[in-house]
Amino acid sequence: MCGIIGLFLKNKALEPELGTMLSGMLSTMCDRGPDSAGFAIYGAGDSGHVKLTVRAMSPAYDFASLTTRLSEAIGSPVSVEIRDSHGVFTLPESAEQAARHFIESLDEDVKVVGSGTRMEIYKEVGRPDAVAKRFHLENMAGSHGIAHTRMATESAVTTDGAHPFSTGRDQCLVHNGSLSNHNALRRQLKRKGLSFETENDTEVAAGYLTWRISQGDSLGDALKHSLDDLDGFYTFVVGTEDGFGVLRDPIACKPAVMAETDDYVAFGSEYRALAGLPGIGKAHVWEPKPATVYFWERH
């Protein structure tokens, strides 16, 4: 089943409330996906720095030690914000590759799950409202965010199988549905040099978008191509640095509802996810059309 939500704030005055609004939306989707949850938040950031979200197997992991070692390895100052099992490292943009290589070379249970100027990704196994609490989602600020509650069907219940999946810098994907050609597509993408860590179908969709973008597609074009190349049921919500996009497969079995006011654009698998938003009674509420790419972006 799975539940997905997205919230894009048009009114900057609401940015400190983003986490509170998102966590309210997320908790209504617990029963659509009770086994794991994740979210991406687009918060503060500047163009000279990159934020690397690093996930450890346990909250007991010594992120402070990693910060010191990482700073020594790349020869630049590094700051970290620790939230439970995740640490968000801010470092000079030019040092991103060196930092990734260093973290990958460690014989420790840590991995980089996303990077970008503004994006931070958090995901864990457990009931979505408990996952949101672990990371203190309600205290996070930002311009927009997307989130997912998972009911696993295609692969195991693991943190790696939880969404969002990063598709590139400041980009990530959440998915409700199941792809039927993901094994074949995974093999094709592996031949093109991509690597995959799970048997998960959504990871393949994320890899597909990454590959299309690396071939020169815009995210919008990559989504349009996915209508030809991905077989199965899907409603996708993709996060970008400036906003989010929505795509439903042509059959559109997987639900989607949107609401727009002067203050925000919101996406939910069901209206329940939107019911608690301020001013929802007067919002324009509608269902996104199948096989149509939608984007909402800051200008």
Next chain:
Amino acid sequence: MPTIDLEITSLREFNKMLHELAEGTNDTYFRVVNPRGRHAIAAGVDAPITVEIDGNAGYYCAGMNKRANIIINGSAGVGVAENMMSGRVHVKGDASASAGATGCGGLLVIDGNASSRCGISARGIDIVVKGSVGHMSAFMAQAGTLVVLGDTGDALGDSLYEARIFVRGKVNSLGSDCVEKQLREEHKEKLGKLLEDAGLAGEVDPSDFRRYGSGRTLYHFHMDNLEAY
């Protein structure tokens, strides 16, 4: 005239209350506030009562309805009035996918648009949509009527049995074995009656509609199609 606040009374309690109404009850009108997209509101009612829901309903609202008059002052989620047997369901806003699915009888009126698969597998329900409907509406519909004042999405009436479809706007495309048929006086009369029941008497001219029905080439066994079965 009970008012039920679903933030206070649980949905299960409320539905149980409706299911246990005695024949000839004096409680014939229920107002529901704070639906907040909850699922299965007023599903399975079998009593000649009115339920008015103030706000947006979730999935399967008024599902399996028998005899009741259910009004949604808002939009409805997937499967509103699915498997309705009789009575009347009126959605003042839009309806999501599969509105009136598998319905056996009664009247479903949608003031706004209905999404995909409106009236899928209908078995006798009458549906009047004042806006437009999405793709694959009336898919495999067996009996009943789908009336659309606006446009329809792709593959209207695919694999249709004996349900009747009337469309005033543009049909994006017809599904397999759904064909346009002549709109004769007898159809106009039935359509006029249905429009009247939907509260549109005098507002809409039945002559403005086109009629669609089954080409009847698919649903009988045909030796030439053996390979396709």
